[in-house]
Structure formats: structure tokens, C-alpha cells
Amino acid sequence: MNRPATERPAIVVVGAGPRGTGFLERLAANLPELYGDRPLDLHLVDPHPPGGGRIWRTSQSPLLWMNSQAEDVTMFTDETVTLDGPVRPGPTLAEWAGLDGRTFPSRPQQGAYLRWVYERARAELPATVTVHEHPTTALRVTGPRDGRQRVWLDGHAVPLTADLVVLALGHLEARPDPRQRELGDFAARHGLVHLPPDFTADSDLSALPAAEPVLVRGFGLAFIDLMVLLTEGRGGGYEETAGDGTGPGRLVYRPSGREPVLHVGSRRGVPYHSKIGYELDGERPPLPRFFGPAEVDALLARPGAVDFRRDVWPLVDKELGWAHYHRLFSAHPERTALAWADFEERYAAAPPRSPELDALVAAAVPDPADRLDLDGLDHPLAGVRHSSDQSLQDGLRAYITADLDRRHDPAHSSDLAVFGAVLSVYGQLLRLGDIGDPGNWWHGFFSYLASGPPGPRLRQLLALSEAGLVRFLGADVTVETDEERGVFRASSASLPGEWTEARALVEARLPDPTLELTGSPLLRALYEAGAQATEAGLLAVDPGDGRVLDREGRPHPRHFALGPHTTARAGGAFTRPRTGGFAFAQNDRTARTALALLRDLSCPSSAAEPAPAHESEPRPASEPVPAG
Numbered sequence: 001m002n003r004p005a006t007e008r009p010a011i012v013v014v015g016a017g018p019r020g021t022g023f024l025e026r027l028a029a030n031l032p033e034l035y036g037d038r039p040l041d042l043h044l045v046d047p048h049p050p051g052g053g054r055i056w057r058t059s060q061s062p063l064l065w066m067n068s069q070a071e072d073v074t075m076f077t078d079e080t081v082t083l084d085g086p087v088r089p090g091p092t093l094a095e096w097a098g099l100d101g102r103t104f105p106s107r108p109q110q111g112a113y114l115r116w117v118y119e120r121a122r123a124e125l126p127a128t129v130t131v132h133e134h135p136t137t138a139l140r141v142t143g144p145r146d147g148r149q150r151v152w153l154d155g156h157a158v159p160l161t162a163d164l165v166v167l168a169l170g171h172l173e174a175r176p177d178p179r180q181r182e183l184g185d186f187a188a189r190h191g192l193v194h195l196p197p198d199f200t201a202d203s204d205l206s207a208l209p210a211a212e213p214v215l216v217r218g219f220g221l222a223f224i225d226l227m228v229l230l231t232e233g234r235g236g237g238y239e240e241t242a243g244d245g246t247g248p249g250r251l252v253y254r255p256s257g258r259e260p261v262l263h264v265g266s267r268r269g270v271p272y273h274s275k276i277g278y279e280l281d282g283e284r285p286p287l288p289r290f291f292g293p294a295e296v297d298a299l300l301a302r303p304g305a306v307d308f309r310r311d312v313w314p315l316v317d318k319e320l321g322w323a324h325y326h327r328l329f330s331a332h333p334e335r336t337a338l339a340w341a342d343f344e345e346r347y348a349a350a351p352p353r354s355p356e357l358d359a360l361v362a363a364a365v366p367d368p369a370d371r372l373d374l375d376g377l378d379h380p381l382a383g384v385r386h387s388s389d390q391s392l393q394d395g396l397r398a399y400i401t402a403d404l405d406r407r408h409d410p411a412h413s414s415d416l417a418v419f420g421a422v423l424s425v426y427g428q429l430l431r432l433g434d435i436g437d438p439g440n441w442w443h444g445f446f447s448y449l450a451s452g453p454p455g456p457r458l459r460q461l462l463a464l465s466e467a468g469l470v471r472f473l474g475a476d477v478t479v480e481t482d483e484e485r486g487v488f489r490a491s492s493a494s495l496p497g498e499w500t501e502a503r504a505l506v507e508a509r510l511p512d513p514t515l516e517l518t519g520s521p522l523l524r525a526l527y528e529a530g531a532q533a534t535e536a537g538l539l540a541v542d543p544g545d546g547r548v549l550d551r552e553g554r555p556h557p558r559h560f561a562l563g564p565h566t567t568a569r570a571g572g573a574f575t576r577p578r579t580g581g582f583a584f585a586q587n588d589r590t591a592r593t594a595l596a597l598l599r600d601l602s603c604p605s606s607a608a609e610p611a612p613a614h615e616s617e618p619r620p621a622s623e624p625v626p627a628g
Contacts, residue, residue, distance in 0.1 A: 014138045015168035016046035017053020025121040026591035030085040034595040051118035052111030062106040070094035071101025073574045075117045081581040140525035167561040173519030174511030190486035193504035197511040200225035210258045218508030219266040234258040253463040265473025272452030277408035285326040287424040291319040308437035314352035323421035324372040327414045338364040381475035396472040433567040438535035513565040545593040
């Protein structure tokens, strides 16, 4: 169904944060080739300022850091990205802001960079494109599959009318699940504080009183933000003591007296691994090797749904192991007992996660500390039991100190090789769409292993522990409610039989991005209208161009979606320069598909022309740059 001649072509982009800005950049880059100087209305809908959006808004506390170094953040394509559209280079955050590339910038600094990227992309649009910014929330999309769409906005009686809609919603709020509702109701009955999963900078932390115990469930990046805002954010500070000449001094926390006492635990019981503090030199593992396009093709050709643990994880395990041992043999051969050629041949022939493979590794790598044990990494405190709380505190401090030391020691450079392999794997997984991982275990493991906090944050955590303002609960934490005493109670497998009581509970994590519980009325309406959700609750999209799938698997011709709420979500971090830029490639394919559709609607005779080719197989990074 073609557009009436009296109506201008239009696109509505819902979400103008980093993903919406990235889509805008690719739209501007591809528009001259695919759409020319035809008129176009471009509507951007977001209650937060374009560029940074909600998460990266410049108004948040400068105490909050990025989780990437300034030199590792770019919003621009380069020759390593597989594109049908043009490469448009641009500065990294470090280059744009004049920062030391090895520093961890504040989030407001990144927000300013994103705003500049947005303004640059907007300025590159031709004069025939009119941009309309709508600082509000999109409520729902209606319209026939083959006709113009209507986007209804909060506070507006008349909807926007568009030929197609692109959802770039980013991280979203969520309605509480049944367990969170129970905890909230319990807190309300007893006058307690319960903070459900949320973006930490948006939580009302003033409800947490000074010197009082607070139970914190979650030990990832949301906890780090919480820790910062409740310590430095309340007037405390750190001092570096003088070293003894053999190493750096200790970090000591000087409290303000306004801090609560945080009792933190999680399933693993430990914080995410520190960012790696060195660069990879010498030979890099050739990737992909055991989980590349051919393996993904084979998975896609199988009948039935993919099951991550059964079908995917064995291949990923072998791929990560390949990177680990390739680096160990090439950079640290004195710690191996076989010739590399012999090991490589036998490793390739051994089935994934098999006794044969385990025996080969045991014979070739004498020290168990040099072997890659992914199950052990995922359960670092498995079987560890402490007889006293002091023993638990000492044990966790020793673990964090050892992790900091290892992640800054090139003698363990196999860790950095595994990081590169994890990035490669993530790029391959995008082609699968629904990876059959209902608990989102892989994404959590990826974050824990490859997207942890900067090293200085873990030094601060140690200082707070020594000051008694952070107490470790351990692994496999359970939280209960005590109606009689009117308190929350927490215990862990690391200290059996011991319970910690508090009148406040904080869920230190982002809400799960499920369609059923999303706080976005637009996504809820799409789901209720027939959009497909995976078992993990993600919006199902075509991995080729991002079109939204219905429950029969049919792509909607006019609805596109990009970002963490979809099955084509890339890693949570910003793209590093020269790493293939999976998100950039996704943005490019979606922009080109959208422009081709608009062109065909504007000039029906061109519909007979071949649509612009796009690869449905994002190319993995051939040489992932090291983490910093």
C-alpha cells in the first residue's frame, strides 16, 4: 500500500540514546546513495536528551565512571566493520575530549561525546530531511502491515504518522515480578526500605540511613555504582598511603559518617573480574576457530530450536580454550609440556568438553593454575565454607586482591586472549537470534568475565571492606522476610547457619529486559499485538536487518528494533576501535533496509530494482583489541 501523494515520507525512531544516535549516523551516511534528495520527516521520540539518552545523560553524578577506557570508545565506523554503506571515520572519546586514553572517563563526559556525535550526524543530513525531536514517551504503534504506521505519544492527542518505525529503546525500566512485589509489600507493611532492580543513578538512595546495615543482592556493576554513591557521594574520600619501596601503597577510606554499612552477596559471591590492565603483544590467537560462520550455519540448519547449553556452549567452551592455550603456548612456552603443533592437532580432533580433551590439557599444561576452567570461573566459591564471619571477610579480600594482581600481570596474558575470543563469540551469536538461553546465563557470564569494573574501583572496594563499610555475605545468597521481627534476613552457602538482618534491601542489578514485564508501554503493546518473545523474554527480530518478528516468525515490513531488549543485542559495552563493530554493522543494515523501503514507496517503479545487499552474517573481529 503506497503513501498518499499529499503525505511526506517519514520515519519514527523511538529512543535517541546511543543506539538511536548510531542508527542516525548510519542513516545519514547511506541516505545519499539510497534515497537521494527526496523529502523526509525524521521523528525522534525520547523523554531524555538526544545523544546520551537516559543512561548517559550529562546531569548525573561525575563520580560515576564509564566501564571502558577513553581510547576504547568510539561511535564511528572504520575499515574493520563489514558494511554495505560508506565508512565514516570519527574520533574516539579520548581524541574528541583530549583525555588520556587510559583513563576511565565520567559518565557525563561520555554523555557530552554522545551529544556531539548526535549533532554531527544530524548536521550531515541533507536539507531535504526535517528532524523533529519529541521529548516524550511513545505509548503504542498501530497500523496495517502494508500501510502507514501511527505512533501514539504520551500527552499528544494526534499520533505521528510514518512509513516505518525503528525501536532503539536501550535499557528500560521494568514492572516488578511476583517475588519483587512480595518483597515490596513486606517492606511497606513493616516500614522498611526495598529498592527493586533499577539503574542505580535513578534510585532514591536517600532512603538508606547512615550507619545502618543494608542488604545488597548483586555484585556486578550496579553494585559498584551503589558503593560509589553511598560513600564518596556522601562526602567520604580515599587517601593513598606511602608504599614500602617494593610496591604501591594502600588505599585507605576516610568516612564522612553518613555512610550505611553494605552487606553484599550474589550467586557467585564475588565482584565481576577487574578490567585487564595491560595490552596484548606478540602473536594473537587466530579467531574464529571452533565457533565461526560454518558452525553457526550448521546450528541454523538444524531442525527445532537451539538449546544454548546443549548445542552452543560446548563449541564456545572449545573456542575460548583455543584462544587461552594458543596464547599460553606462544607467549609462555616454558609452562607447557608439549610441542604446539602436536597440541593443536590433538586439540582440534578432541570433542568439546570431553574426557579426551581434559586428558590432553592435563598432559600439556602441568600447572592447574594455567588451565582454563570455565566452570570454576563461573563458581569461584564452590565448595568454600568459612567457620566465621572474619574468615569470610579475609577470604574475600584475598580473592579480590589476587584478581587485581592477576588482571594487571602480563604473565597471565591468556586471560586477555580469552577476552578477545569472548568478543568474537558474541559476534557469532548475533546470527542465531534466540540462542536458547532462557535464564540469560551467557550474557551474565560475559559481563562477569569480560565487562567488569576498572581496577581502581576494586581497590576502593577493598578499602571500604577494611573500613567496615562493606561486608561480604558470600555465594548463593538467599534473602528471607521475617514477619515476626519485621526485618529482611540474608544467608549464604559460604557461611552456613549465619544470618544477617537489616531493615533495607537493595537489588543491585538492572531489570531483566523481558517483554512481559517491561516498563515500556510501547513494547508491552507490541507483545500483546502479536510480536514474538523468546523464552528469556527478549523481542525476536530478524538477525539480518532487525525487523520485528511475529509469533509465526514473519518479519514485520515496517517495524525494526535494535538494542538490548532484542535477540540481536550486542555486548553491553561501547565499541572499541578496529574490532569489527557488530552494532555498527547492525545499524548499517537496518538503515539501508529502511531507506530502500522508503525509496520504493516514494518511487514505485524502483521497487523492481534489486534491494541493497546486506549480509546476515556479521563478521567477527579478526583482531579484538585488548581490554584496558
